[in-house]
Amino acid sequence: MAYLFATGALxxxxxxxxxxxxxxxxxxxxxxxxxxxxxxxxxxxxGDRIREWxxxxxxxxGTLIVSLANYYAGATTLYPVLYMWAALYAFYFxxxxxxxxxxxxxxxxxxxxxxxxxxxxxxVRWLLAVGTPLVAGLxxxxxxxxxxxxxxxxEQSEARTRMVLDTAPDAFITLDRDGVxxxxxxxxxxxxxxxxxxxxxxxxxxxxxxPEFSDRHDQRRNAxxxxxxxxxxxxxxxxxxxxxxxxxxxxxxxxxxxxxxxVFVSGFITDVxxxxxxxxxxxxxLREQAARAEAERVAELVGGxxxxxxxxxxxxxxxxxxxxxxxxxxxxxxxxxxxxYLADESERLTVGASAPGDITGxxxxxxxxxxxxxxxxxxxxxxxxxxxLVGVPxxxxxxxxxxxxxxxxxxxxxxxxxxxxxxxxxxxxGLAIAHARVYEREHRIAETLQRSLLPDRLPSLPGLEVxxxxxxxxxxxxxxxxxxxxxxxxxxxxxxVMGDVAGKGLAGASMVGRLRSALRAYALEGHDGARVVExxxxxxxxxxxxxxxxxxxxxxxxxxxxxxxxxxAGHPAPVMVVDGExxxxxxxxxxxxxxxxxPTYEEVSDRMDPGSTLLLYTDGLVERPxxxxxxxxxxxxxxxxxxxxxxxxxxxxxxxxxxxAGGAMDDVALLTLRNLPVPDHFSAEFPAxxxxxxxxxxxxxxxxxxxxxxxxxxxxxxxxxGEAATNAIEHAGxxxxxxFEVSGGRxxxxxxxAVRDQGSWREQRPxxxxxGLDLMRTLxxxxxxxxxxxxxxxxxxxxxxxxxxxx
Amino acid sequence: MDDLVHVHIEQxxxxxxxxxxxxxELDISGAASTGQRIADAVPxxxxxxVVDMSQLDFIDSSGISMLFELARRVGSRRQELRxxxxxxxxxxxxxxxVEFDRAAPVHADVDSAVAEMA
Numbered sequence: 001m002a003y004l005f006a007t008g009a010l011x012x013x014x015x016x017x018x019x020x021x022x023x024x025x026x027x028x029x030x031x032x033x034x035x036x037x038x039x040x041x042x043x044x045x046x047g048d049r050i051r052e053w054x055x056x057x058x059x060x061x062g063t064l065i066v067s068l069a070n071y072y073a074g075a076t077t078l079y080p081v082l083y084m085w086a087a088l089y090a091f092y093f094x095x096x097x098x099x100x101x102x103x104x105x106x107x108x109x110x111x112x113x114x115x116x117x118x119x120x121x122x123x124v125r126w127l128l129a130v131g132t133p134l135v136a137g138l139x140x141x142x143x144x145x146x147x148x149x150x151x152x153x154x155e156q157s158e159a160r161t162r163m164v165l166d167t168a169p170d171a172f173i174t175l176d177r178d179g180v181x182x183x184x185x186x187x188x189x190x191x192x193x194x195x196x197x198x199x200x201x202x203x204x205x206x207x208x209x210x211p212e213f214s215d216r217h218d219q220r221r222n223a224x225x226x227x228x229x230x231x232x233x234x235x236x237x238x239x240x241x242x243x244x245x246x247x248x249x250x251x252x253x254x255x256x257x258x259x260x261x262x263v264f265v266s267g268f269i270t271d272v273x274x275x276x277x278x279x280x281x282x283x284x285x286l287r288e289q290a291a292r293a294e295a296e297r298v299a300e301l302v303g304g305x306x307x308x309x310x311x312x313x314x315x316x317x318x319x320x321x322x323x324x325x326x327x328x329x330x331x332x333x334x335x336x337x338x339x340x341y342l343a344d345e346s347e348r349l350t351v352g353a354s355a356p357g358d359i360t361g362x363x364x365x366x367x368x369x370x371x372x373x374x375x376x377x378x379x380x381x382x383x384x385x386x387x388x389l390v391g392v393p394x395x396x397x398x399x400x401x402x403x404x405x406x407x408x409x410x411x412x413x414x415x416x417x418x419x420x421x422x423x424x425x426x427x428x429x430g431l432a433i434a435h436a437r438v439y440e441r442e443h444r445i446a447e448t449l450q451r452s453l454l455p456d457r458l459p460s461l462p463g464l465e466v467x468x469x470x471x472x473x474x475x476x477x478x479x480x481x482x483x484x485x486x487x488x489x490x491x492x493x494x495x496x497v498m499g500d501v502a503g504k505g506l507a508g509a510s511m512v513g514r515l516r517s518a519l520r521a522y523a524l525e526g527h528d529g530a531r532v533v534e535x536x537x538x539x540x541x542x543x544x545x546x547x548x549x550x551x552x553x554x555x556x557x558x559x560x561x562x563x564x565x566x567x568x569a570g571h572p573a574p575v576m577v578v579d580g581e582x583x584x585x586x587x588x589x590x591x592x593x594x595x596x597x598x599p600t601y602e603e604v605s606d607r608m609d610p611g612s613t614l615l616l617y618t619d620g621l622v623e624r625p626x627x628x629x630x631x632x633x634x635x636x637x638x639x640x641x642x643x644x645x646x647x648x649x650x651x652x653x654x655x656x657x658x659x660x661a662g663g664a665m666d667d668v669a670l671l672t673l674r675n676l677p678v679p680d681h682f683s684a685e686f687p688a689x690x691x692x693x694x695x696x697x698x699x700x701x702x703x704x705x706x707x708x709x710x711x712x713x714x715x716x717x718x719x720x721x722g723e724a725a726t727n728a729i730e731h732a733g734x735x736x737x738x739x740f741e742v743s744g745g746r747x748x749x750x751x752x753x754a755v756r757d758q759g760s761w762r763e764q765r766p767x768x769x770x771x772g773l774d775l776m777r778t779l780x781x782x783x784x785x786x787x788x789x790x791x792x793x794x795x796x797x798x799x800x801x802x803x804x805x806x807x
Numbered sequence: 808m809d810d811l812v813h814v815h816i817e818q819x820x821x822x823x824x825x826x827x828x829x830x831x832e833l834d835i836s837g838a839a840s841t842g843q844r845i846a847d848a849v850p851x852x853x854x855x856x857v858v859d860m861s862q863l864d865f866i867d868s869s870g871i872s873m874l875f876e877l878a879r880r881v882g883s884r885r886q887e888l889r890x891x892x893x894x895x896x897x898x899x900x901x902x903x904x905v906e907f908d909r910a911a912p913v914h915a916d917v918d919s920a921v922a923e924m925a
Contacts, residue, residue, distance in 0.1 A: 490811075490831050490864035524813050526830045526862055690836030694811050697832070697865065715865075715897035722867045726835050767876075771905050772868040778904045 171269040174257075177225050179203045179218070182264060191271060193243030210241045224256050225263055232256045237272065248273050318436040322353035325404070325429060330355045333418055335406035336387070340394070341366040342402040342433070349403060359407045365389050366403040373400060375419050375426070390414040392426040396434035404429065458486050460695055461494050463559050463610075463676050463702040467647035469655055471668040473620070481508030481550070482618045482669040485516055487523050492560045492698035495523045498571065498616035498671055499552035502592075511548055514539065515593075519554070529554050529567040529603040533593070537569070537601070540594035549594040553616055557608060559675055559698075560705040560714070564608040567601050569593050572622060572633070575615040575640060576608070582615075582640040584633070610677040610706070613645060620666035621658055647672040678706035683743035686725075688732030688757070696725055696742055700753070707746050709800050717751070717798055720779040723772040724755040724794040731759025731792065750781075750799045758791040812837040812863075816848040819921050825849045825856045826917060832865035833873075842873040846880055855887030857920040866898045871905050878910040889913075889920040 162185070165172040171188035175181055180203055184196040192199070192208050199207060209217045216238075224232055233255045240250045254267035322340050330338040339359045342352035349366050351358055359365075369376045369391035378389040391405040404426060408414060458466045466486055481501030489495050497519060501508045518539050522532040533554050540548060551571040557564050566574065566585060570592030573584040588604035608614065622632030636658065643653040651670050659668060682703055686692035697718050704714045721742070728740035737758030744753045776783045776796065784795040812831040819826050827845045831837075849856045858874065860866065874890065881888040888911040892899040902913055914920035 488811075521813075524810075524831055525815070690834065693834045693836060693867075694832060712897070712900075716900065719865070719867060719897065719901060722834060722865075726867060726869060729835070767872050768868055769872070771871055775868055775901065775904055 168268075173199075173204065173267055173269065175204055175221070175265045175267075177263050177265070179205055179221055181207065183266075188269070191242075191269065192240070208240050208242075210239055210247060213238060220254075221265060224254060224265060227256060229256070231258070240269065249276055251275075318433065319353070321432055321436050323355070326353045326355035329404060329406055329422075329425070332421065333390070333406050333408070333414070334412060335390075335408045335414075336412075337362075338404070338406040339366075340402055340404050341370075343370070343400055347400070352402060359389075359405055362389070362405045362407065365391055366405050369393055369403045369405070370400050375423050377414055377419055379413065388412070388414045390418055390422060392419075392422040394426050394430035394433060396430040399434075401430045401433045401437075454483060455486060459488050459494075461486075461488065461559075461698060463678060463699055464494060464557065465647050465674045465676055466494075467651045467672050469651045469668070469670040471620075471655060471659060471670075473665060473667050481512050482620065482667040483512045483516060484616065484669050484671045485519065486671070486673075487520055488694060488698065489523060489556065490526065491558070492701040493556050493558040494673070494698075495529075496555040496557065496614070496616055496671055496673060497552065498555075498574075498618060498669060499550055500571065500618045500667075500669075501548065501550040503548050507548070511540075511550070514543075515550065515552075529556055529565055530601045533567045533569055533601045534599075537593045537596075537599060541597050549592050551592045551619075555614065555616065557614065557673055557675065559608075559610075559702045562607060562609050562675070563605055564614060565603050565605040567603050569601060570595075572617065572619055575617075575636070576606070577613040577615065577640055577645070578609070579611075580641060580645070582637045584637075608675050610675050613647065613650065613672060613674040615640065615650070615654075616671040617654075618667065618669045620668035621654065621670060623666065624660075625665060645674065647674050678703060680707075681743070681745040683741065685739050685741045688729050688738055688740050690726075690729060692729070692740075693722055693725055697722055700742070700744070703744060704751065707751055707800070709751070713798075713800055716779040717753070717796070720776045720783075720796055720798075721753050721755065723776045724753075724796060727772060727794065728755050728757035728759070728792075731757050734759055737791065749801065750797060752795060752797045754796070755794045756791060810837050810840075812841055814841055814844045816844075819857075820854075823852075823854045824921050824924055825853055826859055826921065827856060828859040828917075829863045831863065833860075833863060833870035834865065834867045835869035838869040838873040841870075842877050845877060849881065849884075849886065851884060851886075853886060855889065855924050856881060857889045857891060857914075857917060857924070859891040859917050859920075860898050861891050861893050861896075861916065863892075863898050866901050868905070871901065871907065874907060875910050887911075887924055889924060891915070891917050891920050 162183075165183070166186040168185060168187055171191045172183070172185040173181060173188055174183040180201060181199050184194070184199040188199065189195050194207060205214045205217050220234070220236070224234060233253065235251065235253045237249060237251050239247050241247050249272050251270045251272045252267050253270075254265055257264050257266050322342075326338040326340055329335065337355065337357060337359050339354040339362050340352045341349035341363065343349055349363065349370055351363075365376070365378060370393055373393050373395070375392040376390070387407050387409040389405060389407050391403055393400050394402045394404055404422060406414070406418075406422075454470055455468070458468060468484055468486070470482065470484070481499075481503055483497070483499050483501070485495075485497040487495035487497070497516075499512070499515065501511045501515070503511055515536055519532060519536055522535050527535070533552065536552065540550060550569070552569045553566065553571040553574060554569075555564060555566040555574060564576070564585075566588055567590075568588045569590055573586050573589070575582045576585050577583075585604075585606065588602055590601050591599050617636075619629070622636050623629055624632060636654070639654055639657045640650070643650045650672050654670060655668070682699070684696070684699060686696055700718050700721055701714050704717055709717065725740060725742065732738065732740065740755060740757040742753065742755055744751065746752075773783075776794075780796045780798045782795075782797045784793075784797075786793040786795070810831070812829060812833045815828040815830070817826050817828070818824070825845075825848050827848060829841065833841060845856060845858065856877075858877070874888075878888045890902070890907070890911055891914045892902050893915050899913070902908070907913060912920070912923065914923070
């Protein structure tokens with residue numbers, strides 16, 4: 001802009017020089033030229049600092065000079081040029097009104113010069129000479145006045161700006177390029193504690209910048225000033241210092257201001273303590289929410305784990321564990337299906353359990369997981385119909401027990417979290433499966449062993465009816481050590497055993513085995529009950545590990561004598577049912593086996609008339625958790641009272657009414673024996689084999705006893721009948737018969753026994769030398785052999801007369 | 808099925824005499840095996856065998872046949888058989904009927920049987 005003014009001034013000077021050729025007032029011209037030059041020089045030198053009114057002044061002066069120059073030079077032809085110039089730059093620099101004012105000035109000057117050059121009178125010339133400057137002065141003063149109005153407006157505007165800045169909530173500070181504070185608003189005073197008067201003129205770095213940040217402050221300011229852009233703005237957070245020395249975090253928004261080459265820096269400073277605090281609070285809140293979410297996630301994971309492990313622990317059978325696990329895994333993972341594959345002996349994976357069904361392609365994936373021995377994730381798995389698969393190996397002691405696989409279809413995807421959960425679960429599940437397998441194997445062995453120790457078929461005992469039940473505890477509990485046995489003893493008696501070994505599982509079952517065979521041996525050796533039990537105690541005391549213990553009841557029923565004898569080693573008392581009324585056979589109670597080295601066991605006896613029933617049982621039948629055992633016994637008595645007399649029906653009724661629907665807590669063993677009423681006539685059929693002889697003799701003894709035969713009579717008649725029966729068995733072996741029948745009747749004092757077979761009669765058996773027939777004939781009054789086409793009937797008669805042999 | 812008859816073997820007088828004690832009931836179901844057991848239990852060095860039937864509750868012709876056979880086998884090895892059956896018991900009655908004392912001596916107790924064998 002300064003150059004344009006200089007050009008204008010030179011152009012004005014040129015108008016002075018050009019007419020100088022014709023007629024000259026040299027001194028005046030020189031003065032005018034000098035004045036123009038001085039003005040031009042001033043304009044040139046003042047440069048950037050020129051203000052608007054300077055321009056107007058220069059213009060007006062220039063116009064006057066040109067007018068005077070024209071006056072003296074008289075070169076009227078240049079006026080239009082002058083006019084055009086003035087108009088041109090006036091329009092260029094000013095608003096239209098001011099441009100027109102300058103043009104008016106030029107027009108007036110033009111008129112004045114024209115008038116003076118041709119003066120009509122001295123007064124006119126004087127008036128013109130005086131009036132022209134006057135009009136010019138008026139115009140200029142008017143112009144100046146307007147200029148001052150504008151200046152005032154500007155000042156007001158500045159004041160308003162200052163006021164706005166003063167009332168602004170943020171501190172506003174202006175610095176010059178050296179960092180000296182130029183302005184300082186009210187907010188700055190409130191913020192920093194310094195008044196504007198104190199602050200202005202100080203450097204910012206000395207006043208409000210903490211010492212350690214001084215250098216950075218300078219660097220930042222210099223960089224801003226040096227930046228290419230004229231209005232660079234920067235925003236940064238930095239610490240400021242108050243008058244009292246306290247500090248606060250502030251946000252500064254600083255701008256480089258370049259007003260016509262004068263560069264300074266202005267900036268707003270905001271105290272962001274509150275904002276930072278809120279931000280910190282918000283962040284803390286977010287962190288807390290994140291932490292809570294994480295905690296909830298972990299809790300959910302742990303919950304899932306818990307559910308899985310609980311599921312595993314709640315069941316004691318492998319099947320139960322697996323079934324529960326797949327159901328739980330499917331639920332926790334929100335999966336479509338879950339399958340557990342188990343490794344068999346050859347490490348091949350087969351499905352152990354699935355919920356709700358097997359996973360398509362799951363076995364291939366399971367094999368991959370099993371081989372890799374680590375958790376795997378498969379997305380968009382082709383084998384799973386594009387779904388996602390997740391699998392973990394179930395390890396126990398380094399062995400892959402199996403693989404757990406779950407699948408899901410989009411949009412459900414498995415992620416690292418699912419993998420983590422499964423890994424957590426897999427470890428324990430693997431162990432649970434391993435334990436369950438060991439347990440199951442042991443349980444199976446123990447159960448098999450124990451079952452093998454119970455008589456699979458009760459002996460058929462003449463005149464006696466026996467029934468037994470063994471109910472293992474609910475499948476998930478230990479196999480107990482209950483056992484019972486029925487041992488036919490010489491002379492027609494029968495030994496009943498009911499025992500309960502305290503040890504469970506394998507150890508218990510094997511001890512049952514030893515006690516059972518030992519008892520059979522002792523009993524068959526003919527020891528009395530007390531002695532048998534004492535020997536068993538000896539066995540348990542000396543040989544059992546871990547001080548094993550057993551309760552046992554040994555009962556000998558002698559139907560021939562209608563008597564019962566028993567020894568009780570700490571076992572629940574047996575029940576005698578006579579005419580439907582139960583009675584506990586107390587007495588003979590002593591300590592369980594294995595408790596004392598030399599306990600005393602005594603045998604107690606009682607009557608057992610035909611028609612009465614004996615009931616032996618283990619405590620599983622009468623013990624219930626949280627109940628007094630006496631209540632259980634009373635309950636048992638009540639159930640017996642209402643039960644039918646038939647041993648089988650009695651067992652069924654007791655199990656049905658005393659054992660809970662879900663199975664007993666403990667094993668239940670039950671043995672009933674009924675001493676059947678003895679009829680006057682009897683008839684019994686036996687298989688044609690040597691093993692039938694002993695039961696047949698028992699039956700005969702009992703019946704003969706009932707019929708009033710003496711001891712020796714019984715022995716002799718039984719011997720004779722035994723010979724007949726042996727013949728029948730021999731005949732069957734030759735002619736292919738399968739059964740023989742023994743029947744008996746009494747006619748007053750005479751008894752008749754008939755043995756009927758399906759073979760043909762032979763006088764003597766091989767190697768027998770006729771001794772069988774000799775015995776029959778010697779021991780009986782009459783022996784009749786009646787061979788028929790259907791078989792042979794041997795009839796034996798003898799008159800009872802006391803203990804003597806036949807006449 | 809468990810054996811109806813039990814055989815308990817013991818040595819007396821050093822290895823000289825074998826005592827076989829029978830318990831239970833001896834019929835055709837257990838006669839042959841019992842005879843075999845007793846015969847097997849008698850070493851050739853022994854002087855003889857005593858079959859103790861004082862605890863035996865029953866014997867039939869099968870058992871008697873076994874005893875006769877045992878007497879024959881023992882005799883063929885130049886050894887002695889003696890049986891024990893207290894009088895008045897069913898077993899003694901049967902032995903009496905079949906005149907078993909023609910095959911081997913019948914004693915009332917084991918000690919006398921063993922003593923006789925010495």
